[in-house]
Amino acid sequence: MTNEMSDSVESDVSRETLADSPEVRAYFGDAYPPVARFADMLHDQGELRGLIGPREVSRIWERHILNSAAVVQFLPEKGTIADIGSGAGLPGIVIAAMRPESQVLLIEPMERRCAWLSEVVDELELTNVEVKRGRAEEYHGAFQCDAVTSRAVAALEKLARMSLPLVERGGEMVVLKGRNVVNEIEPARKVLRKYKTEEPEILEAFSVEGVESTTVLRIRRTAAPV
Numbered sequence: 001m002t003n004e005m006s007d008s009v010e011s012d013v014s015r016e017t018l019a020d021s022p023e024v025r026a027y028f029g030d031a032y033p034p035v036a037r038f039a040d041m042l043h044d045q046g047e048l049r050g051l052i053g054p055r056e057v058s059r060i061w062e063r064h065i066l067n068s069a070a071v072v073q074f075l076p077e078k079g080t081i082a083d084i085g086s087g088a089g090l091p092g093i094v095i096a097a098m099r100p101e102s103q104v105l106l107i108e109p110m111e112r113r114c115a116w117l118s119e120v121v122d123e124l125e126l127t128n129v130e131v132k133r134g135r136a137e138e139y140h141g142a143f144q145c146d147a148v149t150s151r152a153v154a155a156l157e158k159l160a161r162m163s164l165p166l167v168e169r170g171g172e173m174v175v176l177k178g179r180n181v182v183n184e185i186e187p188a189r190k191v192l193r194k195y196k197t198e199e200p201e202i203l204e205a206f207s208v209e210g211v212e213s214t215t216v217l218r219i220r221r222t223a224a225p226v
Contacts, residue, residue: 019061024061024208034124034126035065035094038065038120041120042064043060045116049112051087051113062211065094066211068090068151069094070207070213070214071095071175073205074205076146077099077101077102081102081105081146081147082104082145082148082149083104083149084162085109086106086113087108087113089106092129093120103130104128107132107134107135107136107139108131111133136166137165140165147173148164148166148173149173153175156185157187159175160173161191168221169221169223170222170223170224171220172220173221174216174217175217177216196221197220197221198219198221200217202217204216
């Protein structure tokens with residue numbers, strides 16, 4: 001057996017073990033069944049439909065599902081949450097499953113990805129989700145949310161321009177970022193001042209033991225004056 005084949009087999013075993021582990025089941029609780037079904041859909045169709053790369057297929061739980069889930073602890077249990085550039089549904093679908101009392105808006109400009117998101121929503125019977133086709137900027141002035149999230153969409157300066165107009169005063173922009181996000185803060189200062197935000201917080205988010213932590217950036221808009 002070649003090293004490449006061995007790595008592939010080990011990754012598949014790791015994926016199956018992690019997916020069915022008591023720790024993962026306990027972490028997701030009531031959300032485990034829909035999340036597990038979503039992971040299966042990504043595993044079966046994600047590469048074929050251009051949603052994830054071929055190397056990601058065997059690492060869906062640790063690289064995508066649990067990575068997305070780590071942001072949920074910083075999101076409101078109720079209210080409206082928008083996921084910008086939702087793509088494959090990461091983190092939006094995971095959030096919707098874990099925050100059933102929130103309304104989750106999946107904002108995605110590509111038609112084929114919106115079709116996928118709609119299929120997932122129907123399959124998982126997520127009644128708290130609405131798929132909105134378009135760029136985030138197209139919805140500026142149309143609505144505002146308690147929280148706006150995203151994953152691997154753009155550098156903070158651009159992402160803040162896209163996201164903050166959708167965040168109501170007192171609400172938060174809570175995004176999954178790389179570990180070097182600290183370097184993105186200074187270039188974004190002008191945008192953050194424009195939308196009257198508090199100082200950005202860089203948070204380390206954990207999910208289950210043995211899975212790498214996730215870096216989350218939280219930016220709160222100051223509340224409107226009384």
